[in-house]
Amino acid sequence: MADIADRASDAAPRAVPRRAVRLPESWFAWALIAPAMIFIGVIVAWPLVETFRLSLTDANLGGESYVGLENYRDLWESSRFAETVGRTFFWMVLSVSLKLILGLAGATLLNAAVPGRALFRILVMPPWVIPIAIGMIGWLWLYNGHFGLLSGVAQQIGLLDGPFEFLAYRNSAFYSAIVADVWVGTPMVTLFFLAAMQGVPKDLYEAAWVDGAGRWYRFRRITIPQIMPVIVSMALLSAIWTFNSFEIIWILTEGGPRGATTTLIIDTYKVAIANFKFGEGAARAVVIVILLALFSLIYLFFLNKVNRHYGSGKE
Amino acid sequence: MMDRYTPWQLVGIYAAMAVFLTFILLPFVEMFMVSLRPLDHLRSTPYRFWSEEFNFGAYSRMWETVPLLGRYILNSVYIAGMVTALTMIFVIPAAYAYARLQFPFKSLSLGLFLGVNMFTGAVLLIPLYRVLRTLGLLNTYWAMIVPGVAFLIPTGIWLLRSYLEKIPRELEEAAYVDGASRLYTLRRVVLPLAVPGLIVVGVAVFIGAYAQQFLFAITFNQVREYQPLPAGLFEFIGYQDVTWNEMMAASLTGVLPVMIIFLFLQKYLVAGLTAGAVKE
Numbered sequence: 001m002a003d004i005a006d007r008a009s010d011a012a013p014r015a016v017p018r019r020a021v022r023l024p025e026s027w028f029a030w031a032l033i034a035p036a037m038i039f040i041g042v043i044v045a046w047p048l049v050e051t052f053r054l055s056l057t058d059a060n061l062g063g064e065s066y067v068g069l070e071n072y073r074d075l076w077e078s079s080r081f082a083e084t085v086g087r088t089f090f091w092m093v094l095s096v097s098l099k100l101i102l103g104l105a106g107a108t109l110l111n112a113a114v115p116g117r118a119l120f121r122i123l124v125m126p127p128w129v130i131p132i133a134i135g136m137i138g139w140l141w142l143y144n145g146h147f148g149l150l151s152g153v154a155q156q157i158g159l160l161d162g163p164f165e166f167l168a169y170r171n172s173a174f175y176s177a178i179v180a181d182v183w184v185g186t187p188m189v190t191l192f193f194l195a196a197m198q199g200v201p202k203d204l205y206e207a208a209w210v211d212g213a214g215r216w217y218r219f220r221r222i223t224i225p226q227i228m229p230v231i232v233s234m235a236l237l238s239a240i241w242t243f244n245s246f247e248i249i250w251i252l253t254e255g256g257p258r259g260a261t262t263t264l265i266i267d268t269y270k271v272a273i274a275n276f277k278f279g280e281g282a283a284r285a286v287v288i289v290i291l292l293a294l295f296s297l298i299y300l301f302f303l304n305k306v307n308r309h310y311g312s313g314k315e
Numbered sequence: 316m317m318d319r320y321t322p323w324q325l326v327g328i329y330a331a332m333a334v335f336l337t338f339i340l341l342p343f344v345e346m347f348m349v350s351l352r353p354l355d356h357l358r359s360t361p362y363r364f365w366s367e368e369f370n371f372g373a374y375s376r377m378w379e380t381v382p383l384l385g386r387y388i389l390n391s392v393y394i395a396g397m398v399t400a401l402t403m404i405f406v407i408p409a410a411y412a413y414a415r416l417q418f419p420f421k422s423l424s425l426g427l428f429l430g431v432n433m434f435t436g437a438v439l440l441i442p443l444y445r446v447l448r449t450l451g452l453l454n455t456y457w458a459m460i461v462p463g464v465a466f467l468i469p470t471g472i473w474l475l476r477s478y479l480e481k482i483p484r485e486l487e488e489a490a491y492v493d494g495a496s497r498l499y500t501l502r503r504v505v506l507p508l509a510v511p512g513l514i515v516v517g518v519a520v521f522i523g524a525y526a527q528q529f530l531f532a533i534t535f536n537q538v539r540e541y542q543p544l545p546a547g548l549f550e551f552i553g554y555q556d557v558t559w560n561e562m563m564a565a566s567l568t569g570v571l572p573v574m575i576i577f578l579f580l581q582k583y584l585v586a587g588l589t590a591g592a593v594k595e
Contacts, residue, residue: 026418028497032408033424036468039405042446043465044431050442059441102335109332114325122581123336126343129522129577130570133529133545137566138342141349141559149345152362183338195589244435247529265437273534278441285438292433 048289054282061276071283080259081267085287088243088263091178095242098182100235103189108219110190111197121194128187136251139180143167143252170260173253177261181248185241189234196230197223232306236299240292264288343567350374350563357559374568377561380551383539387547388569391525394456394543398463398524399517405464406471406516411501413472414479415487428469436462436530447535458535459528459543466527467520474519474587478512479505515587518580525573544569 055071057064075081110121127135145151145165154160166176200223208218224231246265249255255262255270262270264284272281320328349357351369378384412418413425436443443462444453452458482505490500506513532546539547548569551562577584 025416029412029416029418029421032412032416036405036409036428036472037424040428040431040465040468043443043462044434044439047439047442047446048434050445051439054441102338105331106335109328109335112320112328114320114328120332120336121585122578124339125577125581125585126574127339129526129573131526131529131545131573134548134566134570135342137548137562138346141563142342142345147357147359147362147559149341149362156362183342187339191585192589195585240433244437246435246437251529265435269437269440272441273444281441285441288438289434296430296433 051282051285051289054279055286057279057282059278059282064279067279071280072286074280075283075287081284084259084262084264084267087174088265091174091181091263092239092242095178095181095185096235096238098178099185099189099238099242100231102182102186103193103234104231106186106190107193107197108223110194124190125187127184128191132184132247133251135184136180136248139176139183139252140167143176167253168257170257173257174260177249177252180252181242181245184245184248185238189238192230192234193227196227200226228306229303232299232302236295236302239295243288243292243295264291346563346567350560350567352560354558354560373558373560373564377551377558377565377568380558380561381547381565383542383547383550384565386540387542387544388572390456390541390547391528391543391545391569392572394459394463394528395521395524397456397460398467399521401460401464402467402471402520402524403513403517405468406475406520407506407513408501409468410472410475410479411505413476415484425472428472431466431469434466436466436527436534440530440534444535452535454536454538454541456541459531459541462531462535463524463527467523470523471516471520475509475512475516478516478587479509482508511583512587514580515583518576518584519588522573522577 054064056066056068058067058070106124110117110124141147142149143151143166145163145168148166150166151160151164154164155162164172167173204222204226205218208222213221243263244265245263246269249261249263249266250269253261255266265288268281268284268288271277271284350373351371352366353368353370353372356363356366356368381387409428413421447453447458447461450461452461486504486508487500490504491497495503528543529545532543536542536546544565548562548565551558551565
C-alpha cells in the first residue's frame with residue numbers, strides 16, 4: 001500500500017496538499033492491536049500464568065505456601081481423577097460424534113431444494129441463540145421423573161411402567177446430559193456444514209449427474225471430500241467446546257449422582273470454587289490447559305494433512 | 316433436473332426434517348406449554364400434554380413470586396450491551412490491523428488471540444477471581460462485564476477481520492494518496508463502509524454476551540440486585556417448591572430480547588458467522 005501511495009504521489013505531486021505525519025505501518029498496526037492485547041493480557045494471560053504458579057502451592061482461604069509438584073503427584077496417584085479424565089474423554093468423543101453426525105444429517109436436509117427450507121434453517125438455530133442456562137431449565141423439566149414429558153410419554157406408550165427420574169441414576173444421568181449437550185451444540189455444527197455444502201461448486205454435481213451418479217454417490221464422493229476441511233475444523237472446535245462445557249452439567253446434575261457426570265471442568269470448579277482448594281484446583285486447570293493445547297496441535301496437523309490431501313487450493 | 320425429487324423422496328426429506336426439528340424445538344414447545352398450565356395440573360399424574368385450563372396467569376404471577384425478575388432481565392440486557400460496546404471498541408482497530416496492515420508477528424499474535432477461544436472462564440476462575448478482587452470489581456456489574464469482554468474479543472476480531480477483507484481497498488488508497496492520516500482513513504473511510512459487518516459482529520457478540528453470563532454471575536457476584544437472568548431464574552427453585560409454570564414463563568420472557576434480534580438479523584448473522592470458516 002505504501003508503494004502505491006509513493007508511486008502515485010510521484011506521478012501527481014499536486015495531489016498532496018497537506019501530508020499528515022504518518023507512523024510506519026507496523027507501529028500503527030501495533031497501536032491498533034495494543035488495547036485488545038493488553039486487556040486480554042490482564043484478564044486471560046496473567047491469570048493463566050498465575051494458575052501455573054498456584055498449582056505449585058497449597059493455596060486456600062487461609063493462605064498459601066509452596067509445595068512443589070505435590071498437587072500433581074496427588075492427581076497422578078488418584079484413581080478418582082483418572083476416572084474423571086476417562087469420563088471426560090468418553091463424554092467428549094460420544095457427544096462430538098453425535099453432534100457431527102446430526103449436524104451432517106441436518107445440513108444435508110437443509111441443503112435439499114425443497115419448499116420451506118428457509119423456514120427450517122431459522123427453526124434450527126434457537127438452542128444456539130438462547131443462554132445455555134435457560135435451555136437447561138427446559139431440559140430439567142423434560143427429565144423430571146414425576147411430571148416431566150419424557151417420563152410421562154414413555155409411561156403412556158408402555159416403555160416404562162412407573163415414573164423414571166432421568167437425572168437420578170448414574171448411567172441415565174450421564175446419557176441425559178449428553179443428549180442435552182448435543183442439543184446445545186448441534187445447531188452451530190449444522191450451520192457451518194450447511195454453509196460449506198453451499199460453497200461446493202455446482203458443476204461438480206452436474207458433471208457427476210450427467211455421468212449417471214446417484215445422490216448417495218454424489219454425497220459420498222463430492223460433498224464429503226469437498227467439505228472435509230470444515231468437518232475437521234468443526235470436529236476440533238466442537239471437541240474444545242464440549243470438553244469445556246460447564247453450565248449444562250452444572251445445572252442438570254452438578255456433576256452427580258455420585259460423580260457420574262463429573263468431567264474435568266466440573267471437578268476443577270468443585271475443588272477450587274466450591275471447596276476453596278485453590279492450589280489443587282489450579283493443578284487440575286493446568287491439566288486441562290495441557291490437554292487443550294494437545295488437541296490444538298493435533299488439529300493443526302490434521303488440517304494441514306486434509307488441506308493437502310483434498311488440495312483445496314482455495315486459500 | 317438434478318434437483319428434482321420423487322414424491323417419496325420428498326416425503327422422506329420432510330419426515331426426517333420433522334424428526335430433526337422435533338429434537339431441536341421440543342424443549343421450547345414444552346416450556347411454552349408448561350408456562351400455560353396451572354400448577355396443580357402440572358403436578359398431576361399421569362402426564363398430559365394438553366390441558367383444558369390453559370391460561371397466561373403465570374406470566375403475571377411470576378413478577379410477584381420473584382420480585383426482582385424485571386431487574387434480572389434488565390441486568391442481562393445491560394451487561395450484554397456493555398460487553399458488546401466494550402468488545403467492539405477493542406475489536407474494531409485490531410480487526411482492521413489484521414485485515415489490512417502488514418507487520419511483524421502478525422500471524423503469531425492472531426494465533427494467540429484465537430488461542431483464548433480454547434479456554435472457557437472455568438479454567439481461569441481462581442486467578443481471575445483474585446484479579447477482580449485486586450481491581451475491586453467483585454460483586455459489581457463489572458465482575459461480569461470484564462471477563463465477558465475478554466472472552467469475546469478473539470471471536471470478534473476473527474469475524475470482523477473476514478468482513479473487512481472483503482471491502483475493496485481502492486477507496487482507502489485514494490484517501491491515503493490524498494494525504495489523509497491512517498487513523499482518519501480508518502474512521503472516515505473504512506468504518507462507514509463496514510457498517511453492515513459491524514452490525515453482524517455486534518449482534519453475534521451480543522448474543523454471546525447474553526448467553527455467557529451464568530458462570531461469571533454465580534462465581535464473581537453475590538449481590539442479588541446485579542444478578543443477570545440466567546442466575547436469577549433459579550430463585551424459582553429456591554422457594555418451598557418449584558413453580559415450574561412461572562419459571563418457564565420467566566425463561567421465555569427473558570430470551571425474547573435475543574430471539575427478536577436474532578429473527579430480524581438472522582440472514583446476515585448466519586452469512587457473517589460462516590464467512591470466516593468457508594472460503595470462497
